[in-house]
Amino acid sequence: MYADSALQPWYDALRESVPALRLFDAHTHTGASDPDGFTCSIYEVAEALDLVDARGVVFTMHEPTGYSRANDRVLAEAAASEGKLVGLCRLDPHERPVAEAERCLAAGARGIKLHPRAEGFSLADPSVEPIFALADERRLPIVVHAGRGIPALGRHVLGLAERFPHARPILAHAGICDLAWIWRRLDDHPNVFFDTAWWSTLDLLTLFSLVPPGRILWASDLPYGTPLQAAVLALRCALEVGLSPEQVASVAGGQIERLLAGEDPLDVGPAPGGEHAEGDVLLDRVHGALVNAIGRIMGGEEGDAGVGLARLACEVGEEAPQAPACRSVLALLDRYERHAATVSDSSAPGNLPGARFPSLHLLIVAAGVARTPRVALPVEPEPVAAGERSP
Numbered sequence: 001m002y003a004d005s006a007l008q009p010w011y012d013a014l015r016e017s018v019p020a021l022r023l024f025d026a027h028t029h030t031g032a033s034d035p036d037g038f039t040c041s042i043y044e045v046a047e048a049l050d051l052v053d054a055r056g057v058v059f060t061m062h063e064p065t066g067y068s069r070a071n072d073r074v075l076a077e078a079a080a081s082e083g084k085l086v087g088l089c090r091l092d093p094h095e096r097p098v099a100e101a102e103r104c105l106a107a108g109a110r111g112i113k114l115h116p117r118a119e120g121f122s123l124a125d126p127s128v129e130p131i132f133a134l135a136d137e138r139r140l141p142i143v144v145h146a147g148r149g150i151p152a153l154g155r156h157v158l159g160l161a162e163r164f165p166h167a168r169p170i171l172a173h174a175g176i177c178d179l180a181w182i183w184r185r186l187d188d189h190p191n192v193f194f195d196t197a198w199w200s201t202l203d204l205l206t207l208f209s210l211v212p213p214g215r216i217l218w219a220s221d222l223p224y225g226t227p228l229q230a231a232v233l234a235l236r237c238a239l240e241v242g243l244s245p246e247q248v249a250s251v252a253g254g255q256i257e258r259l260l261a262g263e264d265p266l267d268v269g270p271a272p273g274g275e276h277a278e279g280d281v282l283l284d285r286v287h288g289a290l291v292n293a294i295g296r297i298m299g300g301e302e303g304d305a306g307v308g309l310a311r312l313a314c315e316v317g318e319e320a321p322q323a324p325a326c327r328s329v330l331a332l333l334d335r336y337e338r339h340a341a342t343v344s345d346s347s348a349p350g351n352l353p354g355a356r357f358p359s360l361h362l363l364i365v366a367a368g369v370a371r372t373p374r375v376a377l378p379v380e381p382e383p384v385a386a387g388e389r390s391p
Helices: 004-017 042-050 068-079 097-106 129-138 154-163 179-188 201-210 227-240 245-260 281-298 304-313 323-344 360-370
Strands: 024-030 055-060 085-087 112-114 141-144 168-171 193-195
Touching: 004 227, 004 323, 004 360, 024 042, 024 068, 024 227, 024 245, 042 055, 042 227, 055 068, 055 245, 068 085, 068 097, 097 129, 112 129, 129 141, 129 154, 141 245, 154 168, 154 179, 179 201, 201 227, 201 360, 227 245, 227 360, 281 304, 281 323, 281 360, 304 323, 323 360
Parallel strands: 024 055, 055 085, 112 141, 141 168, 168 193
Antiparallel strands: none
16 A cells, blocks of 8 residues: 555664564554545555554444444454454444444454544533443543544543543544643553554654653554554654663554553553654754645645755755765655656546555655654665755
C-alpha cells in the first residue's frame, strides 16, 4: 500500500537501532462504507502488517447503517487470522451499546472502539458511562477518537477513568485535542493511554517528551497510515527524545499485548521531558516547508512549492552537521516525486487513498527525518548532495 517499498531503507535503519522490536499495531481498520471514501480490506491489512512482521488490533471503519454486521465481520476476520489480528467492537452509544458490546465480547472481541465525531456524541453523555462500567468490569481497553474534528474530551475521559479505574481508555491520534495539558494529570490517572496514530512529527515529539512511555502505544491508523510508515515516524520520535530500547519495545507492542490480555500495565519509566525534543534551526526550516506542503496536499491543493522550498532549505553544505539528515530528506523527496508521477499516471480509481494523496507518506517521513537527526539513518540510497546547487 502507498509508498511503503520506497521507505524500506529507513525502516531497516530503525530495526538496526532497536533489533528486539516485536511490533503490535494498536489501531487498524477494515471496511468499505466510510463516507470519507477510504476503504481497507482484510487482505490489505494483512499485507501491510506482514511488511513489518507485526500483529494488529482491528476494528471497523465508520458504518452509517450500524455496527452489528460490521463487528461480526471484524471478529470473523480476526478469528481467521491465526493470531495476527485481535478484534475490537465499535459501538454507537445511541444504539444499545452495552448489549452490542456483550454480544461481541462473547464472540471474541477484546475491547471497544468509540468515535465521538462519527457517531455524534460526547463522553459526557449518559449513554457512555455504562460502556465504561462494562470495560471496568472486564478490564478492557477502549480506543477513543481524540484527533481532529471534535471538541476537547480530556476532562470527561479523566472523570470516567477515575470512576472506572480498571477500564483502559486509549486516546487515539496522540490525544491531540487535549495534549496541551492532559500530560500533567497522568500521575493521578494510571489507566489512561495514548496511541501514536498521527502524522505530525511535532505532536509525536510532544507526546513522547511529556507522557511516560508506558502510556504510549504504537499505532498506524491503517488505511490512513501504514504500519511501516508509522513505525519509522513514531519510533524515530521515541528515540530522538531519548527513550531506551526497552522503552521503545514497550511502545512498539509490549504494553498493548498486556492491555489486551487484561493484565496490569508495566511502568517502564518517566517521561524524558521537553528539553530532549529541541530542534535545529536549519532543519526546522526543512520541516516547516514540508509541513506546508503536506497541509496543502491534504487540502486538495498542490504541494510543489513547499517541496521546492524544502529542497532549497536542505542546501546546508556538505560539511555541515545537518548534512546527513538533509541528504536523507532529499533522497526521500526524490522518491516522493518519482512515486507521485507513477501514481498520477496510473488508472487507479480516484477514491483510493493512494490516488487521493499520492506518495504523501514519503513527505511525512521526510518531515520526520528533519526533526529527528540524532536517530540512525540509512546509507543514502541515492547519491544526493546537500551542498549549494542553486544557479
